[in-house]
Amino acid sequence: MAASIKQFFKDFDALFFPNICQACGGSLVQHENSFCTICLHQLPYTNYHLIPDNKLAKQFWGRIKIQSAAAFLYFNKAGKVQNIMHQLKYNNQPKVGVELGKLYGKELVKEIHYTQIDGIIPVPLHPKKFKKRGYNQSEQFANGLSETLKIPVFSDILIRDLEKESQTGKSRSLRFDNMEAVFKVQSNHPKLNNVLLVDDTITTGATLETCAAVLQNSGIENINILGLAFTE
Ligand SMILES: [Zn+2]
Structure with missing residues (x-):
């Protein structure tokens, strides 16, 4: 009944x-x-988690030393992945990120490499955007991954340094020079050695490179990069 x-x-x-x-x-x-x-x-799956020398990983060669880089889907304009990203970012559908995280986590958990990770760190969203959107889409993706990978999410370790960010907002070139300054690592964070740094769409990888460098400077040695979608 x-x-x-x-x-x-x-x-x-x-x-x-x-x-x-x-x-x-x-x-x-x-x-x-x-x-x-x-x-x-x-959906256009990349299967990059099975290909260590994939196109995304190669983007970081000579820029920063990372353990691995992968993305779940290829981002193609006017395609289904664009619809998905639109729903996730602009149409109040955080569950889309969670669902995709769960789906990718089911694949990643089959690979020993990904089961050895001790924490998932989402790229932080600017607080203004967070307030407008109500959630961080990368964190939603991380939460889904966490559910199937059984690895905890640490959303407070990597944060935006708002003071520095407002100082650097003056001109574009100045802003670029100070990219590294806009992220910082919270002091007294739990000791992690091998993390999964998670973003939504990866294009040039500049933000991720900066975040990875800041994390490494704080003592987290091994960084694995994971995106929801990759623009080739
Ligand atoms: Zn459909």
Whole structure:
């Protein structure tokens, strides 16, 4: 009885708040979660976690020493991944990030390399953006990864140095020179040795390079980079 009432409300809810696929906009059937089966089948997976010398990892060569770099999906303009990123960033759909994190975590957990990580650190969002959006999309992705990888998320270790950020906001070139200054590591953080640094879309990798350098300076030796999507 209770189950059927629950189902009734679920169906009722679906009537007014239909569950749609965050990639194609189509209706979801009961067992589907955030994405339809067809989209899950068709999404452009990179499988970079299986390829150590992948295109993203190569981007960091000669810039900073990292353990690995991978991204879940290829970002292609006007494609399904663009829809997904739009939903995640601008349409108040944090669960999209969590769901994708869970999906990628299911793959990563099969690789010994990723099970040896002791903490997941999301790239922090500017507080103004956080206030507007209500959540950090990279942190949502990290939370999903954490669920299937069984590795804790540390959102307070890497933070934005707002004082320095406002000083450097004057001109673009000045800002670039001081990129490293806009992130800092919270003192008295738990001792970590091998972390997964997580971002949403990776393009040039400049932000991640800066974050990785700041983390390494604080004593965290091994940095693995992980993105939700990678723009080739
Ligand atoms: Zn779909």
